[in-house]
Each structure stands twice: as structure tokens, then as C-alpha cells.
Amino acid sequence: MFTRSEARAAGVASRRLDAPDVEHLAFGVYRRVLTESDSSLHSAATWRCRQRDLARAIHRSLPEHAFFCGRTAAVLWNLPVPAGTDERVDVGATVPDRPPERAGIRGTRFQAHLASRTTLSGTPLIGAVDLWCTLGPRLADDDLVALGDAIVRRERIPGTQRLKRPPLADIEALEHAANAGRRAGIARLRRALQLLSPDSASAPETHLRLRCRDWGFPKPELNSDVLDADGRLLGCSDLVFRDYRVALEYEGDHHRVDARQWDRDIAKIRELTQAGWTVIRVTARMLYRDDFALRMAIEQALVQRGWVQQTPRPARVRHSVPYRLE
Template identity: 40%
Template sequence: MSQPGPTGQVSAGHASAAHPLARRRAEHLERARLYSLIASDGAFFCGRTAAVILGLPVALKPAQDLEVGRLYPARAPRARSIRGVQARPALVTLQSTAGLRTTSPSTTWAMLGRWLSLEELVVLGDAIVNDSRFGRDAPTALDAAANAPGRPRARLLREALSLVRVGSASPPETQLRLALRAARLPEPELDVDVRDASGGLLGRSELAYPESRVAIEYESDHHRVDQRQWNRDIEKYQAYAESGWRIIRVTAAMLYTNRDEMVRQVADALAVAGRPAR
């Protein structure tokens, strides 16, 4: 069950501009801005390039080709370092994003169904429905995009959409939730307020099993290097423990290279609480 880490995705723990993945995104965005100055009429950014412009999590290779589309019957752009796409008008919604013409978030997600895995599509879908910039209708827009007549890989998109959840705050949290599902463990609740016996708020956990009093905390680099955050975490975990909660702390190493151990810890905690793990 061990899984490789993300190859080009900036998560909550990699948001610093100094991080190589963040630099890769910044470079891709700058190339898109420069290309927009010479782009042909009707051209728009799509695929991974649109996702980067929209601020959505996608993997990028070094020097990733820009993805640029035009609507049929216009021909796809052809140039060095450009992957041209000819798109059917009925399958595309366009918008202006930071001064650049892009596909909408839902169209970007659906078009990437040709290239992304199920997990990557769920990560991207979670990011869209949990981003306030895209409005409350984002889930409806994803559904419409997935079910548009003639949509390539519509079955995969619909499967991904069935796994998208409101409340998932970062790609690692989505991947953690999917890993537990793949192990046939119960699906945790998201954004759970943890309270003591008198109803006082002790903290909020991104993933938890409230009935079993089990909380799962993903420990990004931010939690490790920010002293104030570290102190808050220690205080919160102590308060949880005193109120009878068990805390499973998940690191990037556990999530990406040692998922068996992570799953074992969650399963054991649920078993102790008397809840069937499978």
C-alpha cells in the first residue's frame, strides 16, 4: 500500500515561494503571461496551465509545456513548448483569470480527466469545491461538466465526483481520506469541532471519528517549523487526550511512503473504541 509522494504538487506544507515546487508553478505562470502577449485570437489556457493560473493543485514537470486551446473549428495552437488543444465549444466554459483567458475551474477539472488519475481528480475537485472564490455552485458546475454529452472519460469523472467532499482543506488531507477508504476503513468526518464534557471547544480537527473519539491530524512542515503553531498543537493534543480522545498524527512520510503504518494506527484506534474497522 505504500505510495510515492507527489511529484509536482504544492500542498499546505510546500507553500513557501522558496520551495522548488512553488518556484516551478511561478515559472509556469510567468511563461503563460509572456505567451498571452503573442497568443492568436481566440486562444485560451487550459489543462495544467489553467489550473496553475487558477491557483489549483496539479503536478508539474520541470519546463512543463503550456497547454493552450482554441475552439473548433479553429486549429489548435502549434509552437515550441506549447501543447495545443482543439476543444468542442459545448464542452468549454471560459473566463478571465488574473488578466488571462482560461477555462473555468469546472471545465479545467473535466478536461484534465484525460490525463489525471482518480486520486488526482478528487484532489483537484476537493480544491475547487472548498475554494470560496468559486462560489457555492462549484459542486453543481463540476457535475454539469462531468455529465456534458460527449465528455471524454465521463465515467472516471463521475467516479471522482462521487468522492469529492466539501470540507477537505488541502491535498494531503484528501489523499489521507482516500487512503483510508482504499483500506476499507470508515470514512472520517471533516472539520470536526472537538469539545470537552462541558461543551467547551478544544479545537477543530480536519478528519475525525467523533463517535469513536479519534482525531487524525496531518502534520505539514508548517506545524513543525512555526513555533507558535507547534505550541498550539501540543496544548490542543493534551486537551484532547484529557477529554478521552485519541490522536493519530500523520506525517508526509507516513502518507506517501508508509501508508500501511498509518492505516494500522487508525484501525487500531477504532478497534480500541469498539468501532468495527472494516
């Protein structure tokens, strides 16, 4: 992203800014458009990148009372939300002010006590807690839980109780905000509050945990350390059915393209298998496109380890489509 003056300083002719591969984002602000040949990003990642670019461009001309909200704010917080159906940027303001009304902006007015405002790297946006509450009516149930999990996440260094970074908030803060006033979708927020966990490491892991719940499986431990008989750390697994020595590992794209991560994953799975654990590696296609086969694989592993189904298997449930973070 660059301004007209920056382009001129770099020796770019004015007529070059009218070329098909240059997009006019806002007054005096441009960016080069990536083509299919020079971009390998997943469509959801492309949408997130564009939201960031548009927010940076629009930020320069926002009135002082305005701030980013909705899915745009989630992107700026680097929190998981599915890609929007259009490319408009979400901008809010609290009563009696109004968000700007112009092309490319989806404006929302909030009561001041229901939309706290903060800044992140100099960018005005809604606080993470109120972001979760205000997105309640706009997200599918699974995605609302995944967003809440990301906000309260306590990312732990495996083998220790030390956190890599503090969470943005805790579950009690979300509950307090949800009940702070008359909010749209309050019933959905209260249902989601009962399902939140600070131990889920990603949105797909949250979705996988909720699938296991829907399918009537035992409650797994999340991102839990697995030790051998001598107390040596074998690894930290995404979902652990400890009583049955079954572990689920979600294989996101970063596992595949990061060589060091890939090597660590292979070593961990080898160690777990040699210690007598059954490890099921779960891909996005299995989770979102072929979840019936995934359910059967998990059920078979648990039954072979002594688990007995206590209730009839529920009907197949369709869940949200996948989305990715960079």
C-alpha cells in the same frame, strides 16, 4: 520576470541578459534562474512557479482566441495538480480556432460547449468546472478527486458556519458539466463525482480520506469541530472518527515553518488529548511513503476504542506521489 526594456531602464547591460543565470522565456521576456543554493522550494513548487512565470511571459503574445488550460490553468487557479513531466505550458482554443503552435506550448482544441473561457486577474483561462472535466483523462483517480474537492471546497472558519471564501463551484455544477456532452474519461469523472466532498481542506487530506476508505475504516467527518463536555471548542480536526474519539491531523510544511500555526497545533493536540481523544499526526512521508505503517496506526487506535473490522482488510493500494501548493 522582466522585459528587455525594463532591464535597460534598470541599467542592466544587454550582455548581462546572455549570462547563464538569466533565462529567455519568450520574445523580449526574461527571468533570473534560481540555483540550488538560493532556492529551497520543493520540486513540485518549483514547477508551479515556473508554470506561472512562463504563462505570464506567453500571455503577452497569445492570440485573442487562445486561453490557458490543463495543468497550467490549474496552477493559475491555485488548484492542486501533480507537477507535469515537462515544462510546456498548456494553451487551448475552441473549434474552429487553433492554439498557437510553437516551442514551449502544448496546444489543445476543444468544442466550445465543453470549454468555458474566463479571465483571472486579466489572464484568459478555462473555467474551473470545465478544467476539472477536461483533466479527467490526465489525472490519477485520487488526484482527480483532490482537484474536484478543491473546486467545491467550502472553507469554514472553525467554530462557526461562516465561510472564509465562497467555493469556485458546487458538486452539482461539476456533475452538469461532466454530462454536458461527449467527454473523454466520462466514466472516471462519474466515479470521482461520487467521492467529492466540500469539506476537505487540502489535496493530502483528500488522499488521506481516500486511504481510509480503501482500508475499510469508518467514514470520518472532515474538518470538524471537536467540543468538550461543556461545549467549549477544543479545535477543528482534519479527519474525525467521532464515535471512537480518534482524530487525524495532517502536518503539511506550513504547519512546521509557520511558528503561529505550530503553536496552535500543539495547543489543540494538548487540549484534545486531555479531553480523552487519540490524535494521530500524519506527515507526507507517512501518507505517501509508509502508508502501511499509517494504516496499522489508525486501525490500532480505532480498535482500542471499540471499532470492529466488518470486512477483510483490502490489499495494499499504491497511490499518487505528493505534490505541494505554495
